Amino acid sequence: MAMPNGPQGERENYLNKEYGVGSWLLTTDHKRIALLYLMSITFFFFIGGFFALLIRLELLTPAGDLVQADTYNKLFTMHGMVMVFFFLIPSIPAVLGNFLVPMMIGAKDLAFPRINLLSWYLYIIGGVMMLHCMLTGGVDTGWTFYTPYSTAFTNTKIVEAGLAIFVAGFSSILTGLNFVVTIHRMRAPGMTWSRLPLFIWAHYATSIIQLLGTPVVAITIVLVAAERTLHLGIFDPKLGGDPLLFQHLFWFYSHPAVYIMILPSMGIVSEIIACFSRKRIFGYNFVALSSIAIAVFGFLVWAHHLFVAGISIYAAFVFSLLSYAVAVPSAVKTFNWTATLYKGSIRYDAPMLYAFGFIGLFMMGGLTGLFLSALGIDVHVTDTYFVVAHFHYIMVGGAVMGYLGGMHFWWPKISGRLYPEGWARLAALIVFIGFHLTFFPQFVLGYLGMPRRYYDYSHMPEFQVLNVLSTAGATILGVGYLLPMIYFLWSMRYGKPAPDNPWNAAGLEWKSASPPPTFNFDVEPVVTWEAYNYEELDAPHPQEAPVVR
Amino acid sequence: MSDSQTTAVQAAAHGHDPALLHHFAEPQQQRDAASLGMWWFLATEVMFFGGLFCAYLIYRLQHFNDFAAASQSLSIKLGAINTAVLIGSSLTVVLAVNAAQRAKRNLLVAYLLLTLVLGSTFLGIKAVEYTDKFKEHHVPGPTFHFVPERMEGHPEQPPIDQRHAEMFFSLYFVMTGLHALHMIVGIGIFVWLLVMAWKGRFTPSYNTPVEIGGLYWHFVDVVWIYLFPLLYLISRHR
Numbered sequence: 001m002a003m004p005n006g007p008q009g010e011r012e013n014y015l016n017k018e019y020g021v022g023s024w025l026l027t028t029d030h031k032r033i034a035l036l037y038l039m040s041i042t043f044f045f046f047i048g049g050f051f052a053l054l055i056r057l058e059l060l061t062p063a064g065d066l067v068q069a070d071t072y073n074k075l076f077t078m079h080g081m082v083m084v085f086f087f088l089i090p091s092i093p094a095v096l097g098n099f100l101v102p103m104m105i106g107a108k109d110l111a112f113p114r115i116n117l118l119s120w121y122l123y124i125i126g127g128v129m130m131l132h133c134m135l136t137g138g139v140d141t142g143w144t145f146y147t148p149y150s151t152a153f154t155n156t157k158i159v160e161a162g163l164a165i166f167v168a169g170f171s172s173i174l175t176g177l178n179f180v181v182t183i184h185r186m187r188a189p190g191m192t193w194s195r196l197p198l199f200i201w202a203h204y205a206t207s208i209i210q211l212l213g214t215p216v217v218a219i220t221i222v223l224v225a226a227e228r229t230l231h232l233g234i235f236d237p238k239l240g241g242d243p244l245l246f247q248h249l250f251w252f253y254s255h256p257a258v259y260i261m262i263l264p265s266m267g268i269v270s271e272i273i274a275c276f277s278r279k280r281i282f283g284y285n286f287v288a289l290s291s292i293a294i295a296v297f298g299f300l301v302w303a304h305h306l307f308v309a310g311i312s313i314y315a316a317f318v319f320s321l322l323s324y325a326v327a328v329p330s331a332v333k334t335f336n337w338t339a340t341l342y343k344g345s346i347r348y349d350a351p352m353l354y355a356f357g358f359i360g361l362f363m364m365g366g367l368t369g370l371f372l373s374a375l376g377i378d379v380h381v382t383d384t385y386f387v388v389a390h391f392h393y394i395m396v397g398g399a400v401m402g403y404l405g406g407m408h409f410w411w412p413k414i415s416g417r418l419y420p421e422g423w424a425r426l427a428a429l430i431v432f433i434g435f436h437l438t439f440f441p442q443f444v445l446g447y448l449g450m451p452r453r454y455y456d457y458s459h460m461p462e463f464q465v466l467n468v469l470s471t472a473g474a475t476i477l478g479v480g481y482l483l484p485m486i487y488f489l490w491s492m493r494y495g496k497p498a499p500d501n502p503w504n505a506a507g508l509e510w511k512s513a514s515p516p517p518t519f520n521f522d523v524e525p526v527v528t529w530e531a532y533n534y535e536e537l538d539a540p541h542p543q544e545a546p547v548v549r
Numbered sequence: 550m551s552d553s554q555t556t557a558v559q560a561a562a563h564g565h566d567p568a569l570l571h572h573f574a575e576p577q578q579q580r581d582a583a584s585l586g587m588w589w590f591l592a593t594e595v596m597f598f599g600g601l602f603c604a605y606l607i608y609r610l611q612h613f614n615d616f617a618a619a620s621q622s623l624s625i626k627l628g629a630i631n632t633a634v635l636i637g638s639s640l641t642v643v644l645a646v647n648a649a650q651r652a653k654r655n656l657l658v659a660y661l662l663l664t665l666v667l668g669s670t671f672l673g674i675k676a677v678e679y680t681d682k683f684k685e686h687h688v689p690g691p692t693f694h695f696v697p698e699r700m701e702g703h704p705e706q707p708p709i710d711q712r713h714a715e716m717f718f719s720l721y722f723v724m725t726g727l728h729a730l731h732m733i734v735g736i737g738i739f740v741w742l743l744v745m746a747w748k749g750r751f752t753p754s755y756n757t758p759v760e761i762g763g764l765y766w767h768f769v770d771v772v773w774i775y776l777f778p779l780l781y782l783i784s785r786h787r
Contacts, residue, residue, distance in 0.1 A: 108572035111582040177589050185582040186572075211589055215597035223604070223723070232689050232719035233712055234604065240712030245607060249600050519572070 013515040029518055034099035035414075035488065036120050037090060042485065044086040044127060047134075051079035053478065056438075056471040062464050064456030067482070072455035073140035074156070080143030081101075086127055087166050088399055089257060092264035093210075094123070094175055096406045097203045099414060101179055103509035103516065104197050106188025106525040111181040115163035119174035126168030133160040142453065144254070147246040149233035151227040157227055162221040166323045169214045169221075172260075176210030179203050188508070190527035194288075197507055197531050198281060201288040202267025205295035209256045209263075213299070217253035220246065247309055251302035259298040261395050263291055265402025266333055269355045272409055274339050275505040276352040277344025280532040283336040290329035297326045302375060316375055323328075323373035332364050334359060349503075350424035354405030358398055365393030368443065383453075386446025389439045397435050404431065404484060411488060412498030416515040419491045423483065431480035437473025437489045441466040506532050554763045568755045580757050587761040591768045594731075598772055601727070605720045605779065608713075615713035617784035618697035622687060623721070624678060628781040631674050632773065638667035639770045642763045649756035654749055657759070661743045664766070668736050675729055682718070689719045721780055728776060738762045 010016060014031045017023075024032060055075050069074065076253040098116065102109055110116050133139065139161045141150045148533045150158050183196075183204050224246070233239025235246040274281045281287055301310055303319040311319075337359060344354070368390040371377045381387060411419050445466050450457065457463055501510040506529075512521055527535065573579040609616045645660035686694040696713040742762050745751065751759055 095667065112586060173593055177586055177593070180589055181582050181586045184585055185578060211593050212596050215593045216600045219600035223601075226723060230689065232723070233716045234719060240612075240716050241711065242608075242611070245604055249604070252600075353666070394631050493562075524574070541746075 001345060011513060012517060013484070014518045015416070015515050017518050024116075026243060028109070029416075030098050030102055030110045030113065030116055031516065031518075031520075033094050033116050033120050036381050037094040037098060037123070040123060040127065041087050041090055041095065041412045044082050045091075045481075047131075048079050048082035048087055049478065049481065051075050051082070053474065055079060055535045056474040057255075058455055059457075060468075060471045062456070062458040062461045067455065069455055070140060073142075073453070074138040076453060077139045077142050078134050081139065081161060081165065082130065084143055084395075085168050086123075086130060088261040088395055089172055089210075089341065089398065090123060090168075090175070091261070091403050092268065092406065093172075093179070093206055093260070094119075095181060095205060096268070096403070096410060097139070097206075097264060098175070100410065100509055101200060102180055102186065103413075103512060103520050104200055104507060105186060105191050106508050106521065106527065107182060107186035108519040108521070110178045111186055112178050115174050116178055119171040119178070122167050122171035122174070126164045126166075126171065129160060129164035129167065133157045133164060144250060145224065146250075147224060147227070147241075147243045148237065151224055152236050152238065159188075159225045162225050166218050166221045169218050172210050173214045176207035176214075179207040180211065183207075186527045188527055191508075192527075194285070195527055195529075195531050197267075197286070198270035198284070198287055198291070199264075201268035202263045202270070202291045205291040206260050206263045208292075208316060209260050209295050209298060213253040213256040213260075216249060220249040220253070220397050223249075244306070244309060244311070247306050248303065251305045252299070254297040255302040255305065258294070258391070258394060259294055259397040262402075263294060265358060265399045265406075266362075268406035268409070269337065269358050270333075271505075271507070272307065272351045272355040272405055273340050274534065275409075275503050275533045276347045276349060276355070277341050278534045278538055279340055279344045280530070280534060281336065282339035282342075283332070284531065286332050287336050291331040293329035293332075294326065297322065297329065301326060304378070307375060308379045320373050320375050320378075324370065324545055327366065327370055330362075334363060334366075348429050349408075350419075350421060350426075351405045351409035351503075353425055353428035353432075354401050354408065357428060357435075358401040358405065360432075361393050361397030361401055365390060365398055368393065381446055383451055384446035385450050385452055387444040388452050389442035392439050392442075397439070400481075401431070401435075404428070407484065407488070409503070410509070411491070412502045413509060413512075413514050413516070415488075415492055415495070416498050417491045417495030418498045418502065419484075419495060423487045427480055427483040428489075430476060430483065434473050434476030434478075434480045438470050439473070440478050441469045441473075447468075504537060506534060524532065552708070576754060580760075582769065583757045583761055584764075587764045591764065594768060594772075596787055598724075598727070601720070601724050602775070602779070608720065609717060609779075609784075612710065612713040612716070613784075614707050615668040615710050616717045618709050618719035619695060619714040620780060621698050622685065622695070623716070623761050623781045624681070625781055625785075627678050628777050631671050632777050634667050634671050634674070635770050635773050638664050638671070639666065639767055641754055642766045646759050646763050649746070649751045649759040650753055652751075652753050654746065654751075657746045657751065658743065661739055665736060665739050665743065668732055668739070668766075672729060672732055672736075675725065679722075682722075687718050689722070691717045724776055724780070728769065731772070735762075735766050735769050738765065 012031055024036065027033060027036075038276065054067065055072070058064065058072055058075075061068075064072070098110070137157050138155045139145070139152055139154075139158060141156070141158065145158060145162070183200060187196075223232075223234045227234050227236060227239070227241070233241045235241040235243050237243060270281055270287060301319060301323045303315060304323045307316050307320075337355075368386070372381065372387065372390060408419065408424055411417070445463055446452075448463070450460065450463050457467075500512070500514050500515045502514075503510070508521075508525055508527070509516075511525065569579060573582070630739060631769055641660045641663045645657055645664060648656040648660055686692050691710070695709065695716050695718075697709050697714075739745050739762065742759055745758065
């Protein structure tokens with residue numbers, strides 16, 4: 001369909017169609033906006049990573065000798081806020097989702113291209129506010145900004161950080177809105193719901209959470225800001241309010257937010273597993289619906305963050321049970337990926353290594369989640385490093401593994417260049433090892449009783465060995481994260497030109513050129529095949545698939 | 550020839566509506582997308598107000614007497630007039646959408662104007678109510694002071710906790726204030742619709758902005774339909 005890129009007479013595509021800063025800052029092309037997001041979230045990822053590095057350095061020795069207590073509080077707060085709201089939540093949806101959702105369903109663009117650009121600007125405005133907040137003092141409440149500490153006691157910049165998150169939240173809402181409408185209304189002829197790639201199902205489920213969850217945290221932030229600035233008594237018991245209400249409202253969003261991070265990763269893993277074992281995904285319908293089920297269950301489990309906060313024991317029973325229920329759709333996915341591998345022709349390219357890494361880390365993160373759903377064990381490990389390790393296995397191990405796997409898988413499509421495969425496999429291995437070394441010791445630390453958010457543990461020096469291991473792992477992990485950035489940048493200039501479909505993958509996005517033209521397809525595609533038709537693609541005498549008519 | 554040129558040429562060849570954006574195949578698809586987008590946006594608004602309603606209901610049940618006494622001081626008369634005004638504006642919005650679909654430009658302009666007048670009336674009455682509250686020292690803050698009215702048939706009233714009465718007014722101002730903010734945004738949208746209608750941009754085949762602007766207006770009305778009984782009415786039993 002498309003000629004390979006030559007030194008001269010390059011095919012027109014979304015990258016070379018126009019040049020100049022204005023053509024990027026005012027673009028409404030979903031692919032360009034995806035790249036704007038890619039640059040922005042990478043920036044925030046390294047800021048958040050820098051804070052993490054300082055945290056780990058402080059914990060290298062039991063004494064609090066690198067930073068002061070207040071600084072340490074600000075470090076873990078800003079690490080959490082930046083990573084959650086400015087990296088993890090926008091990461092896969094706003095970058096890969098933005099790029100791929102229209103391409104995978106055969107659309108020319110998202111339904112509302114200008115709103116898509118607006119969402120990026122809102123993200124940037126929120127990000128600049130957050131940077132300003134950090135540079136002029138920061139926040140020390142933890143990313144959860146629990147009341148009444150946040151509204152009545154701390155003298156750090158709660159309102160500004162809250163507003164930054166409020167604005168970034170609307171960016172997230174607009175992305176979700178765009179995806180839902182696009183998936184409903186913009187599918188190419190023949191692209192039925194049962195033919196949608198699982199990446200799309202995952203993004204559909206994610207978008208629903210973004211749409212229905214984010215407004216609740218937005219109004220919670222408004223109330224916190226009102227209580228702090230105008231002394232309206234909503235959450236502060238001294239003013240007649242109830243801090244428990246804050247926790248309910250906050251976690252009503254912030255628990256499902258974890259699924260905003262993990263669901264798109266699961267979508268990516270489904271794509272990669274199918275492609276690199278050359279098989280249709282096992283149990284397509286179940287994997288698709290399990291995404292929706294996770295989104296629905298995700299809204300019903302928030303109070304498991306409140307088990308020690310004084311909720312009624314009967315409510316705790318119910319929320320414990322519902323939290324266990326999340327394991328069912330999660331296990332459906334894991335088992336179906338494994339079943340897809342069975343008797344597949346497996347290739348171990350870098351995206352597949354990341355997908356394997358995802359399954360391993362997600363399983364450990366998910367199973368320790370069951371520990372935490374159990375009322376008794378939760379009381380024992382609440383606010384210890386066990387919890388820290390658990391959610392990092394999901395949010396960093398799971399979500400970032402999927403994100404990196406997806407970046408490798410679709411990099412040839414995005415950039416039109418091949419990345420160096422050897423380096424990529426090495427990086428996948430380094431990330432996997434570095435991750436376990438960082439966070440596995442934290443499970444042990446937490447179970448033995450090391451509380452989170454302590455900068456000084458000199459009264460329990462026996463924890464130093466495990467902390468040193470964790471810090472060493474974080475260093476390795478840092479190298480593993482830097483490597484892909486370096487060779488992706490390198491490949492943009494020196495990488496081999498990518499063919500349109502380097503993996504011989506199914507999916508509409510691979511039927512377009514690499515990089516794709518501005519409106520994605522030269523002729524509107526008509527879909528006549530099922531998703532993941534790898535058996536057909538690999539048949540001895542492959543019929544030329546009726547790509548376009 | 551670039552893609553955009555191709556599209557433009559194709560559009561011209563098929564006599565497409567100039568309002569049809571390049572990435573849609575046909576006007577119907579564009580209309581459906583805009584409408585679905587607005588419905589989902591309203592779903593997020595439901596959740597946005599939902600957090601507040603949730604807080605209000607929980608505290609109302611927790612501090613029943615204080616909230617009941619505090620709500621007595623709101624003016625049912627002004628609230629009821631405002632409810633009528635808003636429901637009236639919803640009617641004019643429906644008539645405006647209908648006029649747009651039937652290409653009655655002058656009628657459309659008239660109904661949009663009428664909607665704006667009714668919306669502004671609502672905000673004016675709301676401002677009067679806020680002023681009254683300010684004068685009565687019912688605005689939360691250092692000067693807050695609340696003396697409950699004596700209720701008929703209840704000569705011995707339980708004492709009122711000032712903090713909880715203040716909480717009622719905090720929620721009252723946040724909820725009605727946020728609603729008023731939505732009204733102001735709605736008025737902005739309708740001013741824009743009025744300008745577009747004046748220029749004759751809306752035709753029977755292209756009137757989506759009137760329709761989805763109307764959806765937004767109706768939603769803001771519905772929020773008030775819930776706010777009015779919750780804040781003004783339900784604690785008035787004797």
